[in-house]
Amino acid sequence: MSVPDRTPPLLEAQHLGKLYRVGGWLRPKHLRALHDASFTLGHREILALVGESGSGKSTIARLCVRLEAPTSGRILLDGRDVQGEARGHATLAYRRRVQMIFQDPFGSLNPARTIGKHLERPLLLHGKTKTSADLTTRVHALLDTVGLVPAPEVAAKYPQELSGGQRQRVAIARALAVEPDLILADEPVSMLDVSIRADILNLMLDLKEKRGISFLYITHDLASARYVADRMMVMYAGHIVESGPSEALLQKPLHPYTKLLLSAIPDLEGSFARGLPARSGAPALVDPPPGCPFAARCPDVADVCRRETPRPVSHDEGRVVRCHLYPEPPRTRSE
Amino acid sequence: MGSAPLLAVEELVVAYQTPSGPVRAVDRVSFVLERGEVLGLVGESGSGKSTVAQALARILAPPAMITGGRVLFEGHDVLAMNEDELRRFRWRKMSFVLQSAMNALSPVLTIGDQIIDVLVTHERTSKRVARERAAHLLELVGIDPTRLASHPHELSGGMRQRVGIALALALHPPLVVMDEPTTALDVVVQHEVLSKIAELKEKLGLSVLFITHDMSIVSQFATRIGVLYAGRLVETAPTRELFRAPRHPYTKGLLGSFVSIHGPRRKLVGIPGSPPDLRRLPAGCAFRARCGEAAAQCATEAPVLRVIAEDHHTACHVVSP
Numbered sequence: 001m002s003v004p005d006r007t008p009p010l011l012e013a014q015h016l017g018k019l020y021r022v023g024g025w026l027r028p029k030h031l032r033a034l035h036d037a038s039f040t041l042g043h044r045e046i047l048a049l050v051g052e053s054g055s056g057k058s059t060i061a062r063l064c065v066r067l068e069a070p071t072s073g074r075i076l077l078d079g080r081d082v083q084g085e086a087r088g089h090a091t092l093a094y095r096r097r098v099q100m101i102f103q104d105p106f107g108s109l110n111p112a113r114t115i116g117k118h119l120e121r122p123l124l125l126h127g128k129t130k131t132s133a134d135l136t137t138r139v140h141a142l143l144d145t146v147g148l149v150p151a152p153e154v155a156a157k158y159p160q161e162l163s164g165g166q167r168q169r170v171a172i173a174r175a176l177a178v179e180p181d182l183i184l185a186d187e188p189v190s191m192l193d194v195s196i197r198a199d200i201l202n203l204m205l206d207l208k209e210k211r212g213i214s215f216l217y218i219t220h221d222l223a224s225a226r227y228v229a230d231r232m233m234v235m236y237a238g239h240i241v242e243s244g245p246s247e248a249l250l251q252k253p254l255h256p257y258t259k260l261l262l263s264a265i266p267d268l269e270g271s272f273a274r275g276l277p278a279r280s281g282a283p284a285l286v287d288p289p290p291g292c293p294f295a296a297r298c299p300d301v302a303d304v305c306r307r308e309t310p311r312p313v314s315h316d317e318g319r320v321v322r323c324h325l326y327p328e329p330p331r332t333r334s335e
Numbered sequence: 336m337g338s339a340p341l342l343a344v345e346e347l348v349v350a351y352q353t354p355s356g357p358v359r360a361v362d363r364v365s366f367v368l369e370r371g372e373v374l375g376l377v378g379e380s381g382s383g384k385s386t387v388a389q390a391l392a393r394i395l396a397p398p399a400m401i402t403g404g405r406v407l408f409e410g411h412d413v414l415a416m417n418e419d420e421l422r423r424f425r426w427r428k429m430s431f432v433l434q435s436a437m438n439a440l441s442p443v444l445t446i447g448d449q450i451i452d453v454l455v456t457h458e459r460t461s462k463r464v465a466r467e468r469a470a471h472l473l474e475l476v477g478i479d480p481t482r483l484a485s486h487p488h489e490l491s492g493g494m495r496q497r498v499g500i501a502l503a504l505a506l507h508p509p510l511v512v513m514d515e516p517t518t519a520l521d522v523v524v525q526h527e528v529l530s531k532i533a534e535l536k537e538k539l540g541l542s543v544l545f546i547t548h549d550m551s552i553v554s555q556f557a558t559r560i561g562v563l564y565a566g567r568l569v570e571t572a573p574t575r576e577l578f579r580a581p582r583h584p585y586t587k588g589l590l591g592s593f594v595s596i597h598g599p600r601r602k603l604v605g606i607p608g609s610p611p612d613l614r615r616l617p618a619g620c621a622f623r624a625r626c627g628e629a630a631a632q633c634a635t636e637a638p639v640l641r642v643i644a645e646d647h648h649t650a651c652h653v654v655s656p
Contacts (some may be wrong), residue, residue: 052521163609164380193379194548195592198605220521223594227603250596264526265596266551276526282491 008079009040010181010214011064011098016073018059018238022286031286033059034238037073038312041182044212046204048225048246050261051235054285057218059238061184064216065100066091096126099175103187105167109159115170116155119143122177142173146203165196172203176213183207186218201228222265226250231318234258237283237293240312244319254321256298292324300325339410341510341542342368342429348403349386349395358613360386360399362566365640370509373536373543375553375574377589378563381610384546385434387563388514391544392431393421408510426457430503432496434515439499440487446473446498447483453505472501477531493524497531504535514546529555551593554578562586565611565621568640572647582649584626620652628653 018034034056041047049057062068074081102108119139129135143151146169175183189197207213225232226246233243242255253259260278283293295305304324312322347364350357361383368374378384389395406413450469470480476497503511517525533556561571570583581587588606608625620633638650
């Protein structure tokens with residue numbers, strides 16, 4: 001056995017869990033938003049987090065940018081636990097590495113401030129520049145990077161003078177201002193018109209290739225995840241049910257939920273007559289019963305599924321599946 | 336008169352009255368919807384697609400006004416109807432499922448009471464008969480009739496949306512106008528709602544005007560598709576033909592913007608620029624600034640829809656038959 005590569009991944013989540021207390025004061029209940037979520041995100045990698053509403057994908061994003069603390073588990077950045085560090089100064093240092101862009105490019109910009117001012121703020125706050133001439137140069141360079149040209153003209157504009165796609169570019173430029181290693185993008189194209197989504201997705205690919213920036217791309221849209229992501233994770237009811245390289249996962253989905261999701265996607269070439277392998281239905285998140293969260297809807301359900309929560313099992317090609325159908329990894333010949 | 340098409344929209348114009356003059360959100364839009372047909376009306380934000388739906392329902396509120404054209408339902412002009420005629424026409428002849436239909440239900444009444452209310456008011460049936468029909472309507476959209484006793488908050492978004500569809504079908508209208516009926520729903524639920532609509536179309540011979548921003552949704556069950564851009568129809572064709580041989584540069588660009596989970600992974604191109612500001616529409620073709628094929632004529636003359644193949648219309652100077 002060779003010496004394993006000990007360079008830690010850029011971001012690593014270990015057994016993350018998040019419970020929210022809901023309802024009754026005397027008899028509180030707990031909403032399980034996230035359960036035992038572990039994953040790694042490498043340098044120069046785009047990892048997609050795919051799931052429907054309520055699957056816990058935004059909870060992961062909130063934990064990863066430290067808007068909230070996990071109930072259990074930990075998050076490592078370059079192998080160092082970020083939770084142990086004090087708030088305040090440490091948060092600022094963390095934000096310099098990890099940035100976030102949101103779904104709504106209309107709500108995330110201040111209408112009373114020019115685009116230039118939006119970009120100056122993070123540059124000043126994180127001490128990226130000293131002189132005002134340099135500040136202007138840097139703002140223009142950021143706008144150039146995201147394709148908003150001519151930069152001096154765009155810098156003087158207000159958000160409401162820009163289209164949705166242009167605003168989302170401003171949001172990306174703002175995230176780039178601190179030269180982060182990782183950007184969490186929460187549904188960054190879902191509010192944009194179809195014809196301009198391609199530009200934003202291509203920009204993400206470009207930033208990965210040319211600047212080595214990693215992305216955690218959070219989306220409900222498997223097709224766009226396939227387009228940008230090297231690897232993807234599928235979430236259901238707070239569980240990462242399946243993960244692996246994008247193409248392999250989509251070509252041969254293993255988990256019954258992934259299969260359901262794939263067959264439900266409308267597609268220009270698809271036919272509609274085919275039925276779904278399972279019905280819709282919301283999982284119980286509040287004080288959930290034991291077992292697999294998908295058991296109630298699963299076409300392949302067995303007795304064990306209602307008793308025991310399946311554990312993540314590694315398979316070939318870097319794939320991990322959390323399902324009793326695949327209890328053991330297939331044996332590799334060399335061992 | 337049986338020869339008139341079910342719905343004929345002729346040169347419809349809807350303008351928003353603004354301080355700087357009227358802005359045309361819908362500009363001379365014409366189309367015909369035959370019985371049993373599902374017409375998909377596709378467009379991005381600002382294309383006027385929802386304004387068309389609101390004009391048909393006659394629920395446009397100022398400053399939006401219908402300033403031209405006719406809407407003929409079985410030959411009768413809907414725009415000329417008075418309030419009384421309109422009340423008898425809506426829901427009975429043409430009903431609506433809007434994007435937020437799932438939030439249009441009253442939170443304090445049960446699902447059953449709301450459906451029964453519609454039936455009793457419009458058809459003067461007895462409560463007992465109305466209850467039976469309400470149960471049947473829920474079954475039709477795939478909801479367990481015991482849910483009649485539920486309040487809206489006890490149902491999921493997808494179920495509430497299906498209740499909206501059940502209400503639209505309550506008085507057996509031959510035509511239902513649906514404006515983004517599945518946009519707020521998760522894909523699995525969306526698939527169920529869409530298959531339900533496709534099934535009802537077959538079972539009841541329903542005609543549907545289906546308005547959406549997402550071509551992939553209508554590709555599955557629309558018989559024809561009309562593409563709107565900046566308030567104008569730029570292309571209409573049978574669905575298969577449109578996907579196989581799109582002719583308008585905008586339609587081609589739109590189809591090229593879709594990522595697919597099937598087939599080889601190809602580079603996404605999208606369409607450069609963004610839709611024009613309707614308040615400052617350029618002379619000539621509204622798509623010219625984003626078009627890779629524009630000619631000199633496109634800067635001066637607005638193209639109109641013309642036939643380029645059998646049953647295939649395009650508003651473009653560059654496309655030749």
